[in-house]
Amino acid sequence: MTTHVKIQTAPIPFIDVAAQRARLGARIDRAVSSVLESCRFVNGPEVAILEEQLAAFAGAKHAIACASGTDALAMILMSWGIKAGDAVFCPAFTFCATAEVVAWVGATPVFVDVKADTFNMDAESLDRAVAVAKASGLTPKAVMPVDLFGQAADYDALLPVAEKHGLKVLCDTAQGFGAAWRGKRTGSIGDASATSFFPAKPLGCYGDGGAVFTEDDALVPILKSVREHGQGVDKYENVRIGMTGRLDTIQAAILLEKLDIFEDEIRARETIAARYNALLGDVATVPVVAEGATSVWAQYTIRLAPGRRDALADALKNEGVPTAVYYRLPMHKQPAYSAFPADALPVSEALCAEVISLPMHAYLDEATQDRIIAAVRRALAG
Incomplete structure (x- = not known):
């Protein structure tokens, strides 16, 4: 007998200022x-x-x-x-x-x-x-x-x-x-x-x-x-x-x-990011915090193999999970800034083609996290 999992599609806020x-x-x-x-x-x-x-x-x-x-x-x-x-x-x-x-x-x-x-x-x-x-x-x-x-x-x-x-x-x-x-x-x-x-x-x-x-x-x-x-x-x-x-x-x-309440919110963001990392690290390149650094997790940004980002964004959108891309063009490729000096910048160019950010804020409860994580894992399983 086949069991069907009902997938929620009600929209999730990317940043929930209303909860705060x-x-x-x-x-x-x-x-x-x-x-x-x-x-x-x-x-x-x-x-x-x-x-x-x-x-x-x-x-x-x-x-x-x-x-x-x-x-x-x-x-x-x-x-x-x-x-x-x-x-x-x-x-x-x-x-x-x-x-x-x-x-x-x-x-x-x-x-x-x-x-x-x-x-x-x-x-x-x-x-x-x-x-x-x-x-x-x-x-x-x-x-x-x-x-x-x-x-x-x-x-x-x-x-x-x-x-x-x-x-x-x-x-x-x-x-x-x-x-x-x-x-x-x-x-x-x-x-x-x-x-x-x-x-x-x-x-x-x-x-x-x-x-x-x-x-x-x-x-x-x-x-x-x-x-x-x-x-x-x-x-x-x-x-x-x-x-x-x-x-x-x-x-x-x-x-x-x-x-x-900012200190409390920073701790909540750190907890959420750690959970994301633990549950997504086998399907995507998850964020790294350098030794000696801490983060307030303004964004939670994963990196995918080239060509996979748009399909993930579309799949998550269909499940009510918003995403954002910071940034699609590096500064030296922006029309307004392309004439300014720059050496070779291969990492910036690669990141702009591969990064995507998931919902992140201090009020992201575990049930909502689980829904986002499950949707990402489904989309990247194929």
Whole structure:
């Protein structure tokens, strides 16, 4: 007698922000109501409190809240005076914002390959990219490692290369805030760091938001000036070119409530990722966390043999399991960035053809995990 297994097809959220809302809803409602009652919608006291708590969480001396992760990156480059003729080194396997801000300030992004296991910047490729930049007549100035998919980059390998070439280190931890390298949390590594509080991030607000972290006392007033239209003694004296980069008070109030449970959510993500790895490791190449690193699992990304990804995505979609591809094109192949210098970047190109991400968030219960795992295993069994 044949037994038929009923396959569920009700849609699963890729990132379930509603589940977190159910947990924190009343607290966030009170926090937002407090801002509404105060009517201090810009630069309210919650912003300064958030900055203090973010710095303490990261183990950084200073945190400067801002309007987005992209603005955070740009504020740092602007404050450092990065300009036309300067080279800033970015991984080829990342979201466009990393390189976008380099072009904003008139400098040139030079692309670097990543490691095949962690997907983070490869120090040997960075060393070669410096030679590429110099051959192009550029002045190497800074490197922007990305803590991709939630995992801290290999700073033991990258920082000596940066020092060798006199590069400032701007850590793009938009996906990795809360992770650590050798016990140091992201935000406390390098010359400065930038993160994002986009709603889908492990620590996300209810709109756009971001923050800059640094140990450099002298950089802080410049960053704050850039954030406020380049103001001097007040907003009507402009001593440098700036932007409108403030974080809204309402978003700060929301983030304060979310930061309070962030440690618990990181632990939940780690548990879910470990379970995924244990139950999918024989059918796909599962994520590797490097020795000395931790991850906040912004995404859970597996790697498949060439040509298998689209069939898996279609099969999972039919079972109500969403997927995403981060990223289909490496930066040096993107139309807007293809003219910028790059050495051979074979790992980034291969990853873009082979990776796919599964649902990941702190509220993914075991029954839902089991459903996702079973669907993946069925699809890859053929």
